[in-house]
Amino acid sequence: MHPALAGDLARLPELLQSARDVAARAAAGAAERPVAAPGPAPARAPLPEHGEGGAGALARFTERWAPGMSASTGPRYLGFVTGGVTPASLAGDWLTSAYDQNLAADTGSWGAALERETVGWLAGLFGLGDAHSGAFVTGATMSNTVGLAIAREWLGERLGVDVSRAGAAALGPVDVLSGSPHSSIGKALSVLGIGRDRLRPVHLLPGNREAVDVTALDAALAALGGRPAIVVANAGTVNTVDFDDLRAIAALRERYGFWLHVDAAFGAFAALSPAHAPLVAGLDAADSVCVDLHKWLNVPYDAAVQFTRRRDLQVAVFRNESPYLGLPTGTPDFLHLTPETSRRMRALPAWFTLTAYGRDGHREIVERNVTEARRLGAGVGELPALRLLAPVRLNVVCFTLAEQPTQERVAALARAVAASGEGFLTPTVYRGVPALRAAFSNWRTTEDDTRRVLAALATASVAL
Numbered sequence: 001m002h003p004a005l006a007g008d009l010a011r012l013p014e015l016l017q018s019a020r021d022v023a024a025r026a027a028a029g030a031a032e033r034p035v036a037a038p039g040p041a042p043a044r045a046p047l048p049e050h051g052e053g054g055a056g057a058l059a060r061f062t063e064r065w066a067p068g069m070s071a072s073t074g075p076r077y078l079g080f081v082t083g084g085v086t087p088a089s090l091a092g093d094w095l096t097s098a099y100d101q102n103l104a105a106d107t108g109s110w111g112a113a114l115e116r117e118t119v120g121w122l123a124g125l126f127g128l129g130d131a132h133s134g135a136f137v138t139g140a141t142m143s144n145t146v147g148l149a150i151a152r153e154w155l156g157e158r159l160g161v162d163v164s165r166a167g168a169a170a171l172g173p174v175d176v177l178s179g180s181p182h183s184s185i186g187k188a189l190s191v192l193g194i195g196r197d198r199l200r201p202v203h204l205l206p207g208n209r210e211a212v213d214v215t216a217l218d219a220a221l222a223a224l225g226g227r228p229a230i231v232v233a234n235a236g237t238v239n240t241v242d243f244d245d246l247r248a249i250a251a252l253r254e255r256y257g258f259w260l261h262v263d264a265a266f267g268a269f270a271a272l273s274p275a276h277a278p279l280v281a282g283l284d285a286a287d288s289v290c291v292d293l294h295k296w297l298n299v300p301y302d303a304a305v306q307f308t309r310r311r312d313l314q315v316a317v318f319r320n321e322s323p324y325l326g327l328p329t330g331t332p333d334f335l336h337l338t339p340e341t342s343r344r345m346r347a348l349p350a351w352f353t354l355t356a357y358g359r360d361g362h363r364e365i366v367e368r369n370v371t372e373a374r375r376l377g378a379g380v381g382e383l384p385a386l387r388l389l390a391p392v393r394l395n396v397v398c399f400t401l402a403e404q405p406t407q408e409r410v411a412a413l414a415r416a417v418a419a420s421g422e423g424f425l426t427p428t429v430y431r432g433v434p435a436l437r438a439a440f441s442n443w444r445t446t447e448d449d450t451r452r453v454l455a456a457l458a459t460a461s462v463a464l
Contacts, residue, residue: 004051015054022062027090030074031444034421037068070424075444076453079426081266081396083298084442085349092352093300096345103136103343105325105333112334115347121354122305125362126268126291127277128284133314134307135337136346140265140292143306145188146314146338147288148176151230151259152192153313154287158228158257164316168193177220178232179204179212179244182263185232208390208431210234210242214249221256228257235280236267239430239437241394243267246282260285265292265304266441270394272363276370279394296366296395298443299349311337369395369440372450376438379454385461389430398428400435401461409464410434416460423453 001009008015042064052060071077073084085093101111119134137143152171156163161170168174176189177200186196203216212233221229231252233244250260262283268291270276271283283289287310293303308314315328319336328336335341354362377392380399387402401409410427414436417423425436438453 002051004053008054011055015058018055018058022058022066023090026066026069027073027085030071030084031076031449033071033074035071035074035076035424036418036421037070038421039068041068072424073442075442075446075449076423077442078438078440078453079424081292081295081439081441083295084444085300086298086353086357086443088356089297089299089349089353092349095352096348099345099348101345103345103347104335104341111345111347114351115334115345116331118347118351118354119305119307122291122293122350123307125354125359126264126271126283126289127280128289128307131309132284132289132307133311134305135334136343136350137304137306137338137340138302138346139294139304140182140263140290141184141187142339143265143290143292143304144182144184144261144263145191146306146318147261147290147308148185148188148194148230148232149192149317150288150308150310150313151261152194153317154259154310155228155230157313162316174198175200175224175227175229176232177202177217177229177258178234179217180210180234180237180239180242181232182234182238182265185263208240210237210240212244212249214245214252217249218252221252221258224256226257228259231258231260233260233262233286234267235262235264235283236270236394239396239398239428239435240390241267241396243270243279243393246280246285248282250282250285259287261288261290262286263290265290266295267394269296269362269366272359272366273370275367276394293350296369296441297350297353297362298365298441299353303346303350306338365443366395369442369445372445372447373397373438373440375447375450376440376454379450380457383454383458383461385464386457389433389435395440397438397440398430398435399438400430400433401464405434407434410436412464413457413460416463417453417456420456420460422456 101109103111106112123132153163155171174194176198179202190196202220203213205211205213233249235243270279289307291305293299294301315332315336319328373395374392377397380386381388385402386399389398414425425438428435428437
């Protein structure tokens with residue numbers, strides 16, 4: 001054995017304790033560290049010829065790279081829709097690496113059974129029933145891709161084509177209809193050979209809405225002349241967290257042949273709060289559903305889940321045909337359900353946080369985040385240099401500069417807030433207007449954090 005490996009094995013408890021100390025300092029200080037990385041990254045260094053051992057690597061990381069790690073797990077990181085890492089999910093993530101289970105199959109481990117239990121818990125959390133089965137994937141992009149891959153196979157079933165063998169070209173042109181699709185939908189269509197240009201935008205409801213006009217969707221489906229199609233409904237749009245009327249869309253299936261995929265990457269968590277659960281009424285009618293867990297469940301990257309009613313079609317798409325892997329009979333192994341054969345035990349951090357805090361604890365996170373988003377929205381509305389672009393419907397605040405909201409000036413506002421160390425927000429364009437989004441999904445965020453971000457916005461917007 002290489003001497004560095006042998007030494008680390010002999011001192012493994014001490015090495016893990018040292019790493020634990022570094023991690024504990026990072027986690028404990030996340031609320032006060034600068035939210036964004038200060039300055040440029042170090043220049044690339046050459047690969048060491050002779051290893052320094054685990055302790056040396058830890059020391060080098062702590063000195064050279066740790067100062068540039070953003071406080072994305074902290075309470076004022078409001079960019080994208082990024083959750084933090086609950087204490088229990090962090091413990092689960094560490095154990096995931098320690099046990100290092102391959103979740104491709106059931107052979108020799110209970111890990112796959114744990115994943116099935118966790119998927120069942122999540123289905124119940126979001127109001128899905130026994131008809132939906134699921135599996136863990138990396139994120140919303142992969143969850144949407146899996147859902148649309150199953151939809152592609154369904155189209156083949158309707159048209160008498162085995163897409164998994166003949167290929168997407170055998171389908172001919174495919175129609176995918178949506179109101180305000182996330183960018184990952186176009187990416188998924190590209191990956192699946194359907195094509196980005198087959199995404200057909202459908203008119204939205206009037207006013208400051210990103211929800212699809214169901215009457216316009218009805219007309220668009222009628223215009224297809226009976227051809228089967230895919231409808232992508234949105235439960236929580238990117239800019240303003242608007243929700244399509246899922247029940248009304250599902251009712252259209254009585255007249256038209258379409259697969260209903262619901263992108264509920266973070267909007268599905270509205271189901272946890274009685275006050276907001278009506279927003280996702282009808283989610284259980286979906287043929288496939290996307291939910292991203294490293295958003296509002298506050299588990300570490302990467303973790304998402306996909307659900308579908310047609311596991312048989314899922315197996316047709318993703319089965320891995322090899323004598324040593326076995327056939328997908330009975331309850332299929334996960335290697336027959338997702339693009340990955342090698343699969344990390346992503347379910348364990350989710351299992352830990354659900355076990356530790358339960359439905360009630362995660363409901364409290366959702367409701368507190370919504371309260372803080374509304375607090376920030378009200379504060380932005382009172383600042384003369386800023387203006388809201390849409391109502392705060394759930395956990396995202398979409399706003400811009402009151403005067404000259406050019407892309408350059410809005411980007412400068414975001415940079416100034418990040419440079420203050422008090423907050424991090426990401427840009428968008430809403431109805432042609434450059435804007436910023438503040439997305440609340442971190443378990444740590446409190447009223448004090450919201451007020452600090454608001455103060456940074458006030459200072460930065462006046463200085464522009």
